[in-house]
Amino acid sequence: MAKRNLNDLLYFAHVARAKSFTRAAAQLGLTQSALSQAMSNLEEHLGIRLLTRTTRSVSTTPAGERLLESIGTRLDEMEMALDALTEMRDKPAGTVRITCGGGVVNEILLPKLEKLLKEYPDIKVEFDINYGFRDIVADRFDAGIRLGDTIDKDMIAVPIGPKMRMAAVASPEYFAKNGKPQTLEHLAEHNCINMRFPTHDSLYVWEFDRDGKEYNVRVDGQLTFNTTTAMIDAAKRGLGIAFVPQGEIRAELDSGELVAVLEEWCDPFDGYYLYYPSRRQPSPAFSLIRDALKIHYE
Incomplete structure (x- = not known):
């Protein structure tokens, strides 16, 4: 392989691993157009297609996968060697x-x-x-x-970090209108704010702990988010009960903007x-x- 293509091999590895020109360009500090042109040049030089491009994703062809397996470890070793030089x-x-x-x-x-x-x-x-x-x-x-x-x-x-606790919280206005759940079963009667993790198809099941025993509760409600920040904001607006790490809402609990319930079911965990x-x-x-x-x- 000619030396002029060494950078292109590095760029290819980033694209293949990120499965995205956008993410790879951000990692490399290049424009997407420059990165795309480099990959086209590499494929033209080799005379074989390495990447399959669609409007939404990028994947490696069999030849691209073989190339990545061949050079990936070597590139990692080179980066580790360069990182080690910072000791000097x-x-x-x-x-x-x-x-x-x-x-x-x-x-x-x-x-x-x-x-x-x-x-x-x-x-x-x-x-x-x-x-x-x-x-x-x-x-x-x-x-x-x-x-x-x-x-x-x-x-x-x-x-x-220290041990954590989860907290089921809502605004005082929400509880004034809907009452407070006294048991886990009562959550079925409330508008609960759900969480969906990006890597999961199903909704997060609320995990409670009490005296060493775990209790999983599936809840329902009008809102579903994929970040706790949005869940907390919705709870402060009186839109339902959120189940979030207590450390993220200390200020709201101290000010009374949010109120915690079912605390006896929220034992600390690692x-x-x-x-x-x-x-x-x-x-x-x-x-x-x-x-x-x-x-x-x-």
Whole structure:
């Protein structure tokens, strides 16, 4: 392969893994048109089609899949070697990509990273706010953040937050008009605000815990969202009961803008973990971020 095509191979790997010219162009800092032209040039040079393009998605052809399998590991190894060179700098540098939900950013990540980012101006952090379960290896993230019981066993998981509690909440006006549910069964009589995760076809089943026992409740209502921020806003408007992490609504609970019910059914559970592949050597920048985030037990 001529040297002039090495960049094109890198671009191809990003497109094939992202399955999108838009996402790959954003990752590479290129325009979509430039990236598309590079892929056309590569296919013309090889004399074979590597990508199947539609108006909504991009997929690899059999030849493209074979090429990705051949070069993917080598490109990863090259990037790891380049990351390792930052150890020779006076201060660590580089971009760390993390996928996570929205609430954890303001509640845990930014408060813990504020001091580090000011001390190391050459470290950049890119947050992918996503409520689906992203494949951090395939999507080329350095790490992800999830609750502990949802992390694959082959990942290294580091606790970064305290125990959590869920809260069933609504506005005082909603409860004044509809009454408060006294048991889990009473939720069937209420307008509940549902959550649908991007990677799931079904609605989220509300998970309650009491005295070590789990209770799953399917609820119904007029509204369904895929972010807790929208659910909280709808609850504040009196549009129903939302079931969200208590940490995301502390201010609303303290001010009385939202009222919690069924609290005896919401026992604490293990909180958020930072997780990353066990086979990949962390860069100095990532190691600093990991150490800043993790809980230090006395």
